[in-house]
Amino acid sequence: MNKLEKLEQEAFEDKVKIHDYYLGEESLKGIYIDGNIAINTSVYNTTEKICVLAEELGHHHTSVGNILNMEDLSNRKQERQARLWGYNKLIGLTGIVNAFESGCQSAYEASEFLEVTVEYLQECIDCYRDKYGICTEIDNYIIYFIPNLAVMEKV
Template identity: 55%
Template sequence: MNTYECLQDEACEDGIEVVDYTFESDRIKGLYCDGVVAIREDMTIPEKACALAEEMGHHGTSYGNIIDMDSVQNRKQERQARLHGYNRLIGLAGLVEAYEHGCQNRYEIAEFLEVTDEFLEDCISCYRDKYGECKTVDNYTIYFIPNLMIFKKI
């Protein structure tokens, strides 16, 4: 089962209905409203997984209509939903797992974690803002600045 299918199962368990949808705008990848997530039907499996993870984040963290990004409160809710998606699909543990699997660069990490390159880049940027230069997890140090690097402590 791929990541997208696993997320669909999790969504179902959480009472979220997931439907494929044809959006008129190419900018919309997914949309959450009242327990239903609409996912753009013409995307790749990793693109769908990334969109679904974020929309599932809206289920748990957002309230009301947050489409207007001029509102600070709405931007905060959007950021929380994205962080939820990053943590669900990647997380610090996922970066370590990719390192242990032998992934040598961001493209290999994205492929291993079944996410898009853009989603991984956005995640790393978010983690850089949240943790700063680096973050230590167990016996690993993950550097976000200047580039993503992971070191295992001996």
């Protein structure tokens, strides 16, 4: 089962329906409303669809009410939580370490390994940098976010 199929299975088990639907503009990739996820028909690339579905499942798990107005601080926080849920689901700190261990040398290689878009990976790294600061530790590794992403194994 690939990542898209796993996310679709998770949605099914959570009784969330997924619809391919034109959302009226190309920049809006997906939306979650009351147990339904609409993914814009403009999202035709499987990797991009994985990223959109993960974020919308994040809304299912973390958001409450209508959060479309991004002028509202509470809505922006809920948007960030949904994105963080998706980043943790698709990448996580362990995924960054696994990409390093697999010999990935660039963002492109790491995104291919993790089955996410390069943009999604960069947004994840930016979010983790905001959350953890300069670096964080996981298992036997230190992940540095500043000045650039780097992973070092502890001796």
